[in-house]
Structure formats: C-alpha cells, structure tokens
Amino acid sequence: MSQRGGRVKLGLLIFIFLVGCVVVAVVTWHFTKRSNENNTSSHTSPQKSVTEMNLGETTIQNNLKIDIKRKTQTVLSGQLWDDKLRVNFKEWSNTNDWKRTATWSRDRKLDVSYKEEGGVPCYQFHWKVTVGLESVLSDCWDIGDAHWYGGFEDYYQPWPLEKMSRNMSAYIVDDSYQKKLGGVQERYFITSKGVGIYIEEDVPLYISINASNDRKVCLQAKYEKYPYQNYKKLLPSLNYHICVSTDVKLIHDFMSRTFIKLRPTDIPDSSMFRKPIWSTWAQYHKDINQSLILDFANNIIRNNFTHSQLEIDDDWTPKYGDIDFNVAKFPNARAMIKQLNDMGFRVTVWLHPFFNLDSNAFTEAASRFFLIRQFDSPLPGLVSWWDGKLAGIIDATNPEAVEWYLNQTKFLQNTYNISSFKFDAGEVNWLPKVYSANFDIPNEYSKHWANLAYKADETVRHQEVRVGYKTQDLPIFVRMLDKDSNWDYTNGLKTLIPTALTFGILGYPFILPDMIGGNAYYTHPERELYIRWMQANVFLPSLQFSIVPWQYDEEVINLTRRFIQLHEDYTETILKLAREATATGAPIVRPLWWIAPKDEVALTIDSEFLLGNDILVAPVLDKGASSRDVYLPGGQWNDVLRGGVKQGGWYRNYKADLHELPYFIRNN
Known part of the structure; x- marks a missing residue:
C-alpha cells in the first residue's frame, strides 16, 4: 500500500470513530433524559433532593406534614414524627410507583406505600429504627371536625371517641375499672369522614387521644421495661x-373485612339470649352460702321470673385457686x-386465673411450672389482685397448663x-x-x-x-x-x-351487659335508676340480673316481668342478627349511623341505638325525667x-x- 493510501485509510477510521462517539453520546443523552422524565423508579438526583412526597393525591411536605385526600378533599391531616427530624432529613426516594422511602442520616427510615383495593385507597406507614434500642417513634393525626370510633372499652366510654382526653398510654388489654384502656380492645379506629386506621399487632404501641385537649390522636412505638x-x-x-x-359505614365494612377478618364460628346457647341470667354478685357480693343460694333461686321462682x-359468683371456694366448693359454706x-x-336452673360458677399463695392448687401448679414465671427463672412470678396480695397466675399460653386447668x-x-362458667380477669395488667x-x-x-374459657364449654356455649x-x-x-350504680358517665x-x-x-356482637342496676359497690341502685337501667337493657342481646326486683315493691316486680317478656318477644330477631354476625361480622346492636352514615346527629348521638337496621331504641337515661328528645x-x-x-x-x-x-x- 502507498503512503498516501495508508493516510486515507487512517483518516477514514478516525472519522468513523468520531461519528460513533457522537452517536453514542446522543443516544446516551436521549436515554438519560427520557429516564429522568418518565422512569419513576429511579432515585432522586443527589444534586437536587426531593423532600416532598406524593402518592396518589396525598402529599407529605418537607416538614413531614401530611394531608390524606379523597379526590380533592382532605379527610385526614397529621404530622409524621416531629419537627426535630427535619434537621437530618435527607430525601424521598421512589422505590417504585407505589412506594416511597425517606431516610435520616442517623437512626431511622420511613417507608410509605400505596395500594388500592376495590376502589378504596390504602396507605401503609412503616417507621423503622435502624440504630439504637431506646428510640421512640411517634406520629400524630388531627382529629379535626371528624368523629372517631372504635379502639377500646373505657371507664367513661365516650361516643364518639373525641369526647375523651387521654394522655399517652400503653395500648394493652387493661382494667377499665382502674380507668385504663379496657379489657375489650382492638388496634382499630374509624372516622365519620370515611377514614380507617389499623395498627399492626407487633408494634409496642402507645396512644393518646385529645391529650390536654390538643385535638390529636397520637401513635407511639417504644420498648420499656413494662409492659413491652x-x-x-x-x-x-x-x-x-x-x-x-x-x-x-363503608370504611367500617372494608376495614373489618381487610384487617379484622375474624367472624364468630357459631352463636352462644340460645337460652342466654332468650331468658335472664341471675347472678349472686351485686346482690350478695361475697356473703354467699348454700342456704342463701337456694333461697335466691326459690325467690326467683316464687316471683314468677x-x-x-343461676351464677354462683365470688367466694365459693376454700382458697382462691382451689377449684372446689368450700364445705364450710x-x-x-x-x-x-x-x-x-x-x-x-342450670348452674354456673365464677372462675379466674389466680392462685393465691395459701391455696393447695398454687403448690401443684407452681411445681409443674404451670404459672407465669419470674423472668429467666423457674419460680412463679407473684402478683397482687383484688382478692389477694400474693398469687400466681395461670400461663394460658402453655398447652399443658391449659389442659390441667380445664381438667379442674x-x-x-x-x-x-x-x-358452665363465668371467666373473670384475663387482662395483661394482672401479669407480673x-x-x-x-x-x-x-x-x-x-x-x-x-x-x-371457650374450651371449657365449647359444645353448649353458655x-x-x-x-x-x-x-x-x-x-x-x-x-x-x-x-x-349511678346515672352518669362515670361508669354509670x-x-x-x-x-x-x-x-x-x-x-x-355477643354483648353481655353488666348487672341491671349496676354492681352496688358504693350505693344501692335507687328504684328509678333500676327501672330505667332495666329498660335500657331490653333490646340488648342478653339480660343479667343480680339486684332483685322484689326488694323494691310490687310495681317494680310487675314492670320487670313485663320488660323481660318484651325482650323475649324480640329474641327471634336478636337470634337472627346473631346468626347474621357469623357470616358478616355485623354487630347486633348498631349505631344510628349504620343506616345514616352522613347524618350529623346520627354520627354523634350516644343515647339511642339500633337493633339490626329496623328497630330504634331510645331509653330515658336522666334522673327524674318523664320525657326525652x-x-x-x-x-x-x-x-x-x-x-x-x-x-x-x-x-x-x-x-x-x-x-x-x-x-x-x-317502615320499609
């Protein structure tokens, strides 16, 4: 090849190389540009951090304030964590179309995900601590002008919930009589604006509601020595x-199906819906014996009830924990x-999980390791309860202990x-x-x-x-x-x-109201209170008497018979609703908003209720009143x-x- 020909060929190669570089650069630029514009799964550029997150129509601002929207209407606003976290806030990254992640330079991150099921948008907020066992996580949501429902049994039991003011409290099954979060509870809340909140079971949860009238519901997670x-x-x-x-109503239906899920597998014995339970407790408290029980039963029959x-309540055993009759009584x-x-009469007796130190059963249960133990020890942890200062408590999570208890x-x-049995206690606060x-x-x-408790009578179920x-x-x-035994909101x-x-x-759904007239701890129920309390119970699923009507007068006896009969007249309706609950989970006793979910009065009234959808009950609940609105x-x-x-x-x-x-x- 000549020298000139070699130079031509070399120049051609250089030209082709340069053109190739330009093409690659153009393609690379174009691809990168399209990716940055359209690919939502790419991470935010470090030169320009994105501190505002959007999922659906919901926005979290760079100060972690959030507005959850339905279409364009804000239905819930809140503050994710607190303002201190803004100092170390980095950025939101787009994990994918349905998830965003926020990270902090030190010890935590937040994942927010979004999905839609059946036209219902749902957001999941998942805070995680990455370093440091002592960390506390906390979000607060504004009550706003919505009404809130759900949660837990309470001493004052407001309806709706925003009527209460509760400081930050551990969300455990506790004793509502001690003004704690009560023994019936779920981590579930709904609002009149169609918002549902469900907190996962493994969260070491604390909660405050309208603390110091701040109009907020705050959720907090932390571990402490007790209770978590x-x-x-x-x-x-x-x-x-x-x-x-x-x-x-629609959000309750959705949340119940999605997060509660459980439905009753059957209904309790129908006679408990139909006819009253008679208990010794409020009438006699611990002062019971064989002759008194027979006299109690004879008076029920004699007065044609x-x-x-018939339930034999507290103090029928020799010692608390010995599950047998006290022969002295x-x-x-x-x-x-x-x-x-x-x-x-069918006869039931009162049971509990406690074994006092002086009982024979304590020795047996402790020696067989059937009691809740001290930490990292084979010895039973001793607790104090209302009938004993030193007691063990049955380990209901130990299958062998459960079998032993059921044998009793x-x-x-x-x-x-x-x-059958009346099972008392069972709340977490009684544990060591x-x-x-x-x-x-x-x-x-x-x-x-x-x-x-269910296994003790799973066939007949009363x-x-x-x-x-x-x-x-x-x-x-x-x-x-x-x-x-009072008229008001202090547990009355x-x-x-x-x-x-x-x-x-x-x-x-299978609600057993407490004794008609209350428990007579501080005062005996006056005549008028007893009658109005009885009326308020008539359309509830079951009636429970202890304070006896014949201690008042003949008119009270006749009224009691009449209202018991009214309850029995509607028992078939109650039983139909009970069976419906096994399929749908719908309550037997319903708030007025069940049939009028956008009616402001129906959303707030707490002195009326529905039996099913078609019977509305409005008992008189005020002393001295001969009318009501x-x-x-x-x-x-x-x-x-x-x-x-x-x-x-x-x-x-x-x-x-x-x-x-x-x-x-x-009238349908």
Missing part, C-alpha cells in the same frame, strides 16, 4: 395502615345443685353437674411486671385466656368472658366490666349504650309506644313515663 419488655433486643417499629372510603342460668354442694337443677373445670362438671412466658406480645395472654383481643371468632358472650348508666356500640364496632334518621318509623308513623327528625320532649320505653320500627 424487650429481652430479645428488638428494634421498635411503628407500622400502621390508613384507608379511605366515602363514609363511616324466667331464667337461663356449702356442706353438700352436690345436693344443692341437684335441687337447683330440679327447679329448672371438668371435675366440677362431672362431680357437681356444673353447667417482669416475666418469662411463651409470648412476646402482651395482649397474647388475654387472647389465650379467652380461648381457654359461658362468659370479660376480655376480647383478636377473639371475635369465639361464639361466647363478652361481658362489660363492672358498672357503677350513660356508658351502657356507648360500651355496647363500641363492642359491636370492634367485632364482638328522640331523634329518628330519615324515613318513616312506626311509633310502638305512642302509635302512628313518624318521619325522620327530632321529636322534642317525647313523653316517656317511668313505666315506658320508647322504641320505633322502621
């Missing part, structure tokens, strides 16, 4: 879901129960023909402050105690329990904790309907007490004398 002990050195997380529908069962318990059976109940059934057991989540104890946590599937009655008559409504929203949602209602048909709206000063109970049937 953390011997496994877990890092705290705050993991919860917020879903949005168009109204409170129906009954489903009951010299021939077998003959007594035979006599009661011959009179037509079978002994009662086989030896004395005891029909530091313990070793087969569960990490404290509320698991209450769930296992309720399951133990037992009762006073705790509920993820036990909506159990076909047993759940009892309200002891009510006081006015908390009866709000408690029943709360139980139903949380998925517990009655509200009827839209439509036509047959006035059963006064006759005629009424349209929806307010009826002021509706007359209801002491012997009268206002109720209405919807």
Whole structure:
C-alpha cells in the first residue's frame, strides 16, 4: 500500500470513530433524559433532593406534614414524627410507583406505600429504627371536625371517641375499672369522614387521644421495661395502615373485612339470649352460702321470673385457686345443685386465673411450672389482685397448663353437674411486671385466656368472658366490666349504650351487659335508676340480673316481668342478627349511623341505638325525667309506644313515663 493510501485509510477510521462517539453520546443523552422524565423508579438526583412526597393525591411536605385526600378533599391531616427530624432529613426516594422511602442520616427510615383495593385507597406507614434500642417513634393525626370510633372499652366510654382526653398510654388489654384502656380492645379506629386506621399487632404501641385537649390522636412505638419488655433486643417499629372510603359505614365494612377478618364460628346457647341470667354478685357480693343460694333461686321462682342460668359468683371456694366448693359454706354442694337443677336452673360458677399463695392448687401448679414465671427463672412470678396480695397466675399460653386447668373445670362438671362458667380477669395488667412466658406480645395472654374459657364449654356455649383481643371468632358472650350504680358517665348508666356500640364496632356482637342496676359497690341502685337501667337493657342481646326486683315493691316486680317478656318477644330477631354476625361480622346492636352514615346527629348521638337496621331504641337515661328528645334518621318509623308513623327528625320532649320505653320500627 502507498503512503498516501495508508493516510486515507487512517483518516477514514478516525472519522468513523468520531461519528460513533457522537452517536453514542446522543443516544446516551436521549436515554438519560427520557429516564429522568418518565422512569419513576429511579432515585432522586443527589444534586437536587426531593423532600416532598406524593402518592396518589396525598402529599407529605418537607416538614413531614401530611394531608390524606379523597379526590380533592382532605379527610385526614397529621404530622409524621416531629419537627426535630427535619434537621437530618435527607430525601424521598421512589422505590417504585407505589412506594416511597425517606431516610435520616442517623437512626431511622420511613417507608410509605400505596395500594388500592376495590376502589378504596390504602396507605401503609412503616417507621423503622435502624440504630439504637431506646428510640421512640411517634406520629400524630388531627382529629379535626371528624368523629372517631372504635379502639377500646373505657371507664367513661365516650361516643364518639373525641369526647375523651387521654394522655399517652400503653395500648394493652387493661382494667377499665382502674380507668385504663379496657379489657375489650382492638388496634382499630374509624372516622365519620370515611377514614380507617389499623395498627399492626407487633408494634409496642402507645396512644393518646385529645391529650390536654390538643385535638390529636397520637401513635407511639417504644420498648420499656413494662409492659413491652424487650429481652430479645428488638428494634421498635411503628407500622400502621390508613384507608379511605366515602363514609363511616363503608370504611367500617372494608376495614373489618381487610384487617379484622375474624367472624364468630357459631352463636352462644340460645337460652342466654332468650331468658335472664341471675347472678349472686351485686346482690350478695361475697356473703354467699348454700342456704342463701337456694333461697335466691326459690325467690326467683316464687316471683314468677324466667331464667337461663343461676351464677354462683365470688367466694365459693376454700382458697382462691382451689377449684372446689368450700364445705364450710356449702356442706353438700352436690345436693344443692341437684335441687337447683330440679327447679329448672342450670348452674354456673365464677372462675379466674389466680392462685393465691395459701391455696393447695398454687403448690401443684407452681411445681409443674404451670404459672407465669419470674423472668429467666423457674419460680412463679407473684402478683397482687383484688382478692389477694400474693398469687400466681395461670400461663394460658402453655398447652399443658391449659389442659390441667380445664381438667379442674371438668371435675366440677362431672362431680357437681356444673353447667358452665363465668371467666373473670384475663387482662395483661394482672401479669407480673417482669416475666418469662411463651409470648412476646402482651395482649397474647388475654387472647389465650379467652380461648381457654371457650374450651371449657365449647359444645353448649353458655359461658362468659370479660376480655376480647383478636377473639371475635369465639361464639361466647363478652361481658362489660363492672358498672357503677349511678346515672352518669362515670361508669354509670350513660356508658351502657356507648360500651355496647363500641363492642359491636370492634367485632364482638355477643354483648353481655353488666348487672341491671349496676354492681352496688358504693350505693344501692335507687328504684328509678333500676327501672330505667332495666329498660335500657331490653333490646340488648342478653339480660343479667343480680339486684332483685322484689326488694323494691310490687310495681317494680310487675314492670320487670313485663320488660323481660318484651325482650323475649324480640329474641327471634336478636337470634337472627346473631346468626347474621357469623357470616358478616355485623354487630347486633348498631349505631344510628349504620343506616345514616352522613347524618350529623346520627354520627354523634350516644343515647339511642339500633337493633339490626329496623328497630330504634331510645331509653330515658336522666334522673327524674318523664320525657326525652328522640331523634329518628330519615324515613318513616312506626311509633310502638305512642302509635302512628313518624318521619325522620327530632321529636322534642317525647313523653316517656317511668313505666315506658320508647322504641320505633322502621317502615320499609
């Protein structure tokens, strides 16, 4: 090849190389540009951090303030964590179209994900601590002008929830009589604006509601020595879901299907719906014996009252924990129960998880390691409860301990023909402050105690329990904790309907109200209170008497018979609704907003309720009142007490004398 030809060929190669470089550069620029414009899964450029997050129509600002929207309307606003976190805030990164992640330079990150099911958008907020066991995670949501429902049993039991003011409290199954978060609870809230909130079970959760009237609901996650002990050195997380529908009824239906899920597998024994339970507790407290029990039963029969069962309550055993009759009080318990059976009574007895130190059963249970143990020790952890200062507590999560306990109940059934049981306590607060057991989540104890109660009578099903946590599937009655014999919201008559409504929203339809007239702890129920309390119970799923009507006068006896009969007249309706609950989870006793979810009065009224969708009950709840204001949602209602048909709206000063109970049937 000539020198000139070589130079030409070399020049051609150089030209081709340069053109190639230009083409590659152009393609690379074009691809990068399109990727930055269209590919939402790419991370934010470090030269320009994105501190505002958008998912759907919801926005989180760079100060971590958030507005959750339905279409263009804000339905919930809040503050994710607090302003201090802005100092170390880095940026949002787009993990994919449905998830965003925020990171901090030191110890935590936040994942926010979005999905839509059946037209209902849901957001999941998942805070994670990456370093440091002592960290606290906290989000606050504005109550705003919405009304809130759900949560837990409460001493004052407000309806809606924003009426209360509660400082930050551990969200554990506790004793509402001590003004703690109550024994029936779920990590579930809904609002009148169609918002639902569900917090995951493994979160070491604390909550405040309208603390110091701040109009906020705050969620907090942290580990402490009590109640969320953390011997496994877990890092705290705050993991919860917020879903949005168009109204409170629709969001309840969605959240119940999606997060509660459990439905009763059957219904309790039908006789407990139909006829009253008679208990010794409020009338006699601990002063019971064989002759008194027989006298109690004879008076029920003599005064011509129906009954489903007679319940022998506190102090029938020799020592607390020894599950047998005290022969000093009951010299021939077998003959007594035979006599009661011959009179037509089924007999139940009071049980609890405690074994006092002086009982024989404590020695046996402790030696077989059936009691909740001290931390990292084979020795039982000793607790204090209302009937003992030193006691062990059954480990309801230990299968062998459960079998042993149930054998004691079978002994009662086989030896004395005891029909069933009233299971008391079971709340987490009765556990030792530091313990070793087969569960990490404290509320698991209450769930296992309720399951133990069910196994004691799973065929006939006429037992009762006073705790509920993820036990909506159990076909047993759940009892309200002891009510006081007063008219007001300090655990008195006015908390009866709000408690029943709360139980139903949380998925517990088989409500056993406490004793008619209350428990007579500080004062005996006056005559008028007793009558009005009885009327308020008539359309609830079951009636429970202890304070006896014959201690008043003949009119009270006759009124009591009449209202018991009214309850029995509607028992088939109640049973139909109970069976419906096994399929749908719908409560038997419903708030007025169940049929009027956008009606402001229906969203707030706490002195009326629905039995199903078509019977509205408006008992008189004020001392000395011979009338009350009655509200009827839209439509036509047959006035059963006064006759005629009424349209929806307010009826002021509706007359209801002491012997009268206002109720209405919807005209369909």
